[in-house]
Amino acid sequence: MRAIDIRELTLSFNGQNLFEDFNFSVPQSAWTVLLGASGIGKSTLLRTIAGLENEAKIQGEIRHQGKIAWLAQQDSLYPWLSVSDNVQLLQHLTRSKTAESVEKARYLLSAVKMDKHLHKPCYQLSGGQRQRVALARTLMQEADIVLMDEPFSALDMVTRLQLQDLAHQLLAEKTVLLITHDPQEALRLGEQIYVLRHQPAVLSAPIVPPGKAPRYPDQHLWTLQQQLIDQLTEAA
Structure with missing residues (x-):
């Protein structure tokens, strides 16, 4: 196919x-x-x-x-948003976050080994950490x-x-x-x-x-x- x-x-x-x-x-x-x-x-x-x-x-x-989802060299994270909110970007921008979306973001951040940084603003992350968050955000789109x-x-x-x-x-x-x-x-x-x-x-x-x-x-x-x-x- x-x-x-x-x-x-x-x-x-x-x-x-x-x-x-x-x-x-x-x-x-x-x-x-x-x-x-x-x-x-x-x-x-x-x-x-x-x-x-x-x-x-x-x-x-x-x-x-x-x-289709997109993962680029430039991670396009919002630097002042938390790691969790960047993964839930669609829900954050549309004010549609739920307990389910928060839990799913936490699960995906755990999968990319970033769950310890859940509430950290993205401007504090290294390049590798930012790309892990971008990968989690890509997965969030299903x-x-x-x-x-x-x-x-x-x-x-x-x-x-x-x-x-x-x-x-x-x-x-x-x-x-x-x-x-x-x-x-x-x-x-x-x-x-x-x-x-x-x-x-x-x-x-x-x-x-x-x-x-x-x-x-x-x-x-x-x-x-x-x-x-x-x-x-x-x-x-």
Whole structure:
């Protein structure tokens, strides 16, 4: 089953075609990863799928099955709100918090190991802590599809690995489309990986890493990583 189906998409930004007659499908309940150089159009494509792209000229068809949530590099937390209220942001803004939503937020914050900071304002948190809260807020939405726009790229290596593992665990039943510029992250998390190349962008053949994610480097993954680097270098 396809969770996202893109047909004959032409997407122009500032007079330049980022995508032209572009076709792409994302299977349900799997992690699909898009790799590509900066400026190739990864984020614009993700915003278009989410219905958030307002500046590009768009033609074609995009279908998706289910509700969409977004997890970006910028966590977009409200700094003066508490951790709990940021997770319950919709309920907070619409004044519809209930005992049930408070308890659900507490449960999700426990899952991301942030329950001890429940009432702390978000401006007091570290970058890694903020991204844990953003992940909990994403889970609060109970979406079927999660679009991830380089959510771990600004973190230090240890925190990045921890949050990759945590996100993979908590989003195991979801359809995830992750964009990244990091081949190692793609190979750790992806069930199928594509490289966007050229302009307008075209997809490489899929790479399917062996074994279950999250993966740890071995000789086979190093070989695949070099293949991805070669394709990215060719695309530059």
